[in-house]
Amino acid sequence: MPQTLDAETVRSWCSLALEALGREREEIDATNVYPVADGDTGTNLYLTVESAAHAVEAVFAAHETGGSVPAPGDAVRAMAHGALIGARGNSGTILAQLLRGMADVLAGDGTRETHGADGAGAGDHLARALRRAAGLAREAVAHPVEGTILSVASAAADAAEQARGGTAATARAAHAGARTALDATPGQLAVLDRAGVVDAGGRGLLAVLGALVQALSGQAPAAFTAAPRRPGEPAVSPADEGPGAFGSCDADDGPAFEVIYLLEAGDDAVIRLRARLDRLGDSLVVVGGDGLWNVHIHVDDAGAAVEAGVEAGRPYRIRITHFGAAERAPEQVQRAVVAVVPGEGLAGLCAEAGATTVLARPGEPPASGELVEAIRRAHAREVVLLPNDAALRHTAAAAAEQARAEGVRVALIPTRAAVQGIAALAVHQPDRRFDEDVVAMTSAAGATRYAELAVAERQSWTMAGICQAGDVLGLIEGDVAVIGADLAATAEAVLTRMLLAGGELVTLVLGEDVPDALADRLEAHVREGHLAVDTVVYRGGRQSAPLLIGVE
Structure with a gap:
């Protein structure tokens, strides 16, 4: 040997x-x-x-x-x-x-x-x-x-x-x-x-x-x-x-979230990050070196912990887990939601709503194993899985089958966009019967039309005509419906088309580099043409699309 x-x-x-x-x-x-x-x-x-x-x-x-x-x-x-x-x-x-x-x-x-x-x-x-x-x-x-x-x-x-x-x-x-x-x-x-x-x-x-x-x-x-x-x-x-020898997580009133992410950052930035995170929560561990770090902390404000990472460098593979009072005990909770999200901002939003999140990084969709691991982390007998991407249909189905084989009751709601997942979470009620909850969430997701704006990388033929590299594309339900030169004008055209079929609520999810002024302009545009329609705005952080739109 x-x-x-x-x-x-x-x-x-x-x-x-x-x-x-x-x-x-x-x-x-x-x-x-x-x-x-x-x-x-x-x-x-x-x-x-x-x-x-x-x-x-x-x-x-x-x-x-x-x-x-x-x-x-x-x-x-x-x-x-x-x-x-x-x-x-x-x-x-x-x-x-x-x-x-x-x-x-x-x-x-x-x-x-x-x-x-x-x-x-x-x-x-x-x-x-x-x-x-x-x-x-x-x-x-x-x-x-x-x-x-x-x-x-x-x-x-x-x-x-x-x-x-x-x-x-x-x-x-x-x-x-x-x-x-x-x-x-x-x-x-x-x-x-x-x-x-x-x-x-x-x-x-x-x-x-x-x-x-x-x-x-x-x-x-x-x-x-x-x-x-x-x-x-x-x-x-x-x-x-x-005093405090065991950390606040030993008490019932400990932090609500576990936040973990990989971080590309220099040594000096990480020193400042440690000090900032230490003020936010406990169980802080920062490991690594040579420009790559793994950050772990328990906090009440998951968004602040992620924001600190953004200021220090480039965080990715972000995982936010909501402990919850029942999850502090080894026993399983009755029901949980696992959601795939396209940006750090939505990860924090969904986690605050009680969901276990899986971050879909641009160009790096999660594998079925990541979804199974998230289902396990949820520690629940019943899980509602929201893939929030049509391309993840088979991946999510495979994860659901594996989790069922492990004794977890899993309902897969075929959400095709993050805004549909947000709508489903909004009506989620863990205290009602599982089937009723799944039906209500599925109905809310299905009633939400979705769109996104993207920038064309090269000349190509689309359903709306020929686009050139650099053009702004407005995709409704996955198909290119509008081609424009300006993000705001294209977004207005997309909203106008979507609201022709009616609606009560518009959801806007802004990418990391999109200014707040765009949201203000789009809110005004909706208000001018549709007085009875409300608008909500979320910050999605670093995501593949500069703007996501939902109309319910």
Whole structure:
């Protein structure tokens, strides 16, 4: 068996970690009580490692065409990068930073050591990697708390530095140290002691370290079993806890939303971002480097957290999850809505309405796996799925089928535009019968005609005639109906056509660079010709179309 972290061992480590988290995912989810008892830590860690494994496989696939294998450094960097871009939740984000810290050392000096057949001497190299990982993870957390995955990572590094032998021996020592630290977490964090559980994130890290032991030695460590304890007997006194030691998410009045996004930004901008986000909420973790970061925070104002990212750089893959009072407990809520949205502004709007959102980035429609993961995050027995794009019809159907196979009742409403999704959400009532709610939402969506404005990229033939590159196109129900040279005039022409068939409410969703003056002009245009028609305006943020229009 390999005794050093060459590329194949890194590949095996990722695969074994994914298998281990797959086996333990539900049990880890069930013990998730900190920082929010939303029962998804195991799932988040699994998805984070799944992204890391896919990145490593992509590196191997790229080398197979040339008949070679990746360099060890390439494999370990791919693992860290994959975890960064796919990190989910608080613990998943911290795990991504742990892997990045290890990669800094392992890829920086090369992972294959020449210190004997058993890897003697390479153990020190692994110990340095674990120490770097633990240090970076603590730096990434705004307010580190003991009794969490951070404590388990530090204990693993401590034990690794005391080990003697090669990488396999060092990995075994790190795993043993982590196991001891994990069993001690209820004595460090009162919320764990009251629930009678160990830290869920720390348990996930133990599974990842166990996979490393197996990849290096060929022998899997014994499965973790928490030491027996009686819930409700505090292991730390209130005086030991200190004010705010557990963060506001441990209370019933904690923040309402979890916001996660990837961010392209420079180091100085991220320093300012950390300070701003720290004032907005808690559970703040910012990981990454070299211009790419993963931002995680719990806040009441999801829009402000996203806006802070926009000011710092370019946020994308934005995920906003509404916790809700019922979602704080491990039990499922009865019903939830999952909506695909084309811009950050609408993501915040839909989240405030109680929906779990999936961001459709320009040119990057979500895959069925992203929709399934969003359905799981909703923690509901019944889910209404709003794809809000005709092109996502088959993708959404596949996601719905998979979720049904997992025991979730899913109703797919074939919304073809974001404005139809907004209309459906407006009439959503989770306290009425599921079928009645779905019928009402479907009716509202179907009664909403939709349009969007786009800019032609090249000369082409359309239903409205030949357009030239740079022309403004007004698309109604997916077909080009108006060709113009000016955004405002074209929008007025589109509105005039749509209102010929009547209407009671006009919805305007403005893109990031569209001035407020356009909305004012269009509101006046509607008012002049249709006194009884109301107009509402939303900011969509960065979206593929400069203007979306709905008429109900």
